[in-house]
Amino acid sequence: MDYKILITTQDNFSEFKIEKTLGLVRGNTVRSRNIARNLIAGFRTIFGGEIPEFTKAVAESREQALDRMIEHAAEMGADAVVAVRFITAEVDTSCSEIMVYGTAVKLQK
Numbered sequence: 001m002d003y004k005i006l007i008t009t010q011d012n013f014s015e016f017k018i019e020k021t022l023g024l025v026r027g028n029t030v031r032s033r034n035i036a037r038n039l040i041a042g043f044r045t046i047f048g049g050e051i052p053e054f055t056k057a058v059a060e061s062r063e064q065a066l067d068r069m070i071e072h073a074a075e076m077g078a079d080a081v082v083a084v085r086f087i088t089a090e091v092d093t094s095c096s097e098i099m100v101y102g103t104a105v106k107l108q109k
Contacts, residue, residue, distance in 0.1 A: 005070050006080035006107070013080065019108040022076045027068025028099035029061050030091055061098040062086065069100045078104035 012018055065086070073081050084102035091097050 003070050003074040005073050005078060007066075007070070007084055007102070008080070008082055009084050011083055013082075013107065016080070016107040016109060018082070018105045020106040022073075022078050022104040022106065024101060025069050025072040025076065025078070025081055025104045026099060026101035027065045027070070027072060028097055029064045029068070030095055030097045031057065031061050032095045058098070061096075062100070065098045065100045069102065073102075073104040076104050077106070079107040080105050 006013065006016075069081065069084075081102040081104050084100060086098065086100045089097045089099070
């Protein structure tokens with residue numbers, strides 16, 4: 001599923017006019033913590049610095065949530081999504097949710 005949908009955190013695009021607002025679109029994922037990854041990361045916290053195991057997991061989760069938002073926008077017939085925001089929430093002591101949302105729009109050149 002390769003959609004050509006423009007994404008921005010801004011409220012509009014300088015080179016396009018918003019022709020129609022289609023509504024809220026969102027994508028999310030909930031991930032549990034991996035025991036092996038937590039163990040390795042626990043050792044890394046002793047020395048400080050970046051914890052690549054967590055950085056990779058969060059990046060993958062953000063991409064999955066973004067892909068789901070784009071798919072939602074495509075289903076609505078959108079050309080773009082404006083005012084995009086990411087949020088993270090702890091669902092349980094061992095699970096976190098990453099959600100991305102924005103406003104799906106139709107554009108005019």
